[in-house]
Amino acid sequence: MSDPIPRRTPAPGRARKRAIREHAARAGVAYSEAARQLESVGLRPGETLSRYGRTIYPIGFDPHRQLLVERRERRSFEERVSDTRRAAILPHGRARHLVERFPPSRGRTGSGVGSLYHGEGREELLSMLYIVIVAESPGLLPEVGDLAWIAELGEDTALDTACADIDREARRLLGQDPLALWSSIQQALTVAERIVDGQVRQEAIRQTALLSTMMTPRLGYAGEPYVPGLPVAGARQILDALLIVADDGHAPGTRVRLLTQPHDARSATIIGARWGSSGPPVGYLVWVDGATAPLSARPDDLIVLADQETLPR
Template sequence: MVEKHPRRTPRQGRARKRAIRAQAALTGVRYSVAARQLEASGLRPGETVAGSGRTIYPFTGDEQRQRLIEARARWSFEERLDDTRRAALLPDGRAQHLVERFPSTGSLYHGEDRAELLSMLYMAVVFESPALLPEPGFLAWVAEMGEETTVDMECAALDRAARALLDREPDELWPVLERAVAASRDGADWHMRQVGIRLAALSQVLWAAHPEAPVAGVAQTLDAVLMVADDGHAPGTQVRLLTGPYQGLRAMIVGAVWGAAGPPVAYRVRRERSGHTLTMAPHDLVVLAGQELLPH
């Protein structure tokens, strides 16, 4: 007897196939490769290995931060244009733009003087490596598109160099910043000179008040914006550990380790409950489902 209705694939099998197709689309690999990745990593629907994908605005559960980020996403073109023009104004305009774009949450993106320190870092990059400064006229033209991510792409090398400065020891970093601020204060560029005058008066107070903070908050801010150009997962992203003595436990990304180019080569993650921080390779982490607050 011939069955009138073919046997249906069990619901669990259909869900697995959807997960494999999603993994293949996300990672750009063949279906069979994606299937092996899922099997080897124990990935659940919506999860990805941290070596692929992108999370810029992690869902942290901080309602105030969520409202601020979602409100920016609803801005009119005129509001976005004003903001991208500011983001293209170096050093202080971009610094303030990034601080407002990535608001603090708990111990992440924290520090009252993030914008000031970030401005100093940009000055230091220009002082040490002037070729990394985007051409002002072209950057201003790009800003007229009203797309902050387009400005991010043009400033990616500058942002990466600023982030690299934060890997230096404080006793090495601060003299570099002071020299850069002094050079800007005494330079020919009117805007840089005005910012340099203001920051020169602030720098000693800032350093005396907290010689380390807001270094971590500024580093996390730059980590987040660098994900736009090179992919990766911003601080605040929830992950599960795949290897080591804590295999299977959950943690939160609190920082990225960058190479000369490309996405992060490692992540610093903080374990739940214990607060212990580990440095893990991207392929040793699984990004939990539903982490991105805003669609790309």
Template sequence: MTGTRTRRPVPDRARKRAIRALAAQLGVSYSVAARLLADDHRAWIFAAREQRTFHARVTDTRLAVDLPLGRAAHLVRRFPPMRSFGPLYAGEARETVLGMLYAVVLHDSPELLPPAEELAWAAELGEESAVDITCAAVDRAARLLLDADRWRLWARVDAALAVWEPGADRRLRDAAITLGRVLRSTSLRGSVDGARHILDAVLVEPYEGDPPGARVSVDGRTRTVTGVRWERTGPPAGYDLG
């Protein structure tokens, strides 16, 4: 069963207390704790990530600012498939889908990419949240592409890659070759929703909203957030519920 809502649901008191307790214990935001409570396996993965050394964190954040492919790889590692309520964050090719979305954004709207020195500064902090804030405009533009016609999206991907493949920028040329090979040989349809869930989770966190997979109480019933709706700016415009 699916449904939609235009306002953030108010969770029951026990759930809110549990989320706040976990957030305090791990030193993470409310939305991250909400996501962890929804799936024990993901909580284990997150706990393991929290044990990383500072060097490992910086290595991850350096990857996270490397658009288009590095950030795609970083986000897929950070948001693994959810086992408890699915399919969420799923799809074997979601890293490729994210890379293609970023390729379109960089090609069509290069002004959204932060300056290289700003990306480098954020990466050296070793904090994923700092990188997320720096890349927020790019992430949102990538997410909004998924609200448009899918056939036109793949045409835009192909156009961006066609420009990059013969280009002088080796990094973009290599990315175009890698993505183009997959675009022509692999079905991506089963991974598009997983990519959307990942971008929703990244974008909703600064607003302390509910990411896909969060369990919420609406009119006395427990529902699962399956998606977040966005405008070009501002907080979530609404949620999809399952």
């Protein structure tokens, strides 16, 4: 009887080298840099520093959202073209497109994170933001003919490229103080109601009525008056996810691990991004599991947990 073939003993460091190669490919960095990162912060398999990579549709805890995202990914070419044609119509068409493209979600149970990409009136607020841009920064607007031509490609990202300036400006507007934002919208709607473009003018008239409704006091369950206000958080998260499509980063809902004291090694959820004038996020707003308030973090202070993307590319 022949002797059994001895099992091959793994060469020392082979698993580590494979992990370095995989991290280098995932993060888009050199092998030496990947090795340094793995050693310096103790990255586990599949994890990356949040400065690298991209998460657009984080694995969430809302099965309905998951269904909507997967269904959207399976659209036919005709459906894609129909969607991009609508997305090319400013202001209201693109606003509706974005709300449908990034549906509501929710945080992990027990994390303290509630609804994400949520809030009544998100579509209306986004439309108002584009009207502000029409009134205040018309030079940022892409040519209507260019948008119509690009829409026939049926590619969301091609249209995103054409609308990159106005999308980033819309996100910047949402960074204003709520009262300043409300004032900017009111002034822009007044200007837009006199604009020659009939489509913009009609939308401005409609949004003026909606804004008045949003800001009108109502009575709560206990009879106390309250103002619903603008769904700023949900609109911000939609635009954060949109900008990440082109510039990389990690969308709200992405699960991370912190590297800084006093929260070292604790898990958290990204609930927003901070942007510069160009490029990927310069920081994130995160909610540490079980916390009562969010905190700001630099990209180098966060590790993105493994397998966060719903639709890996």
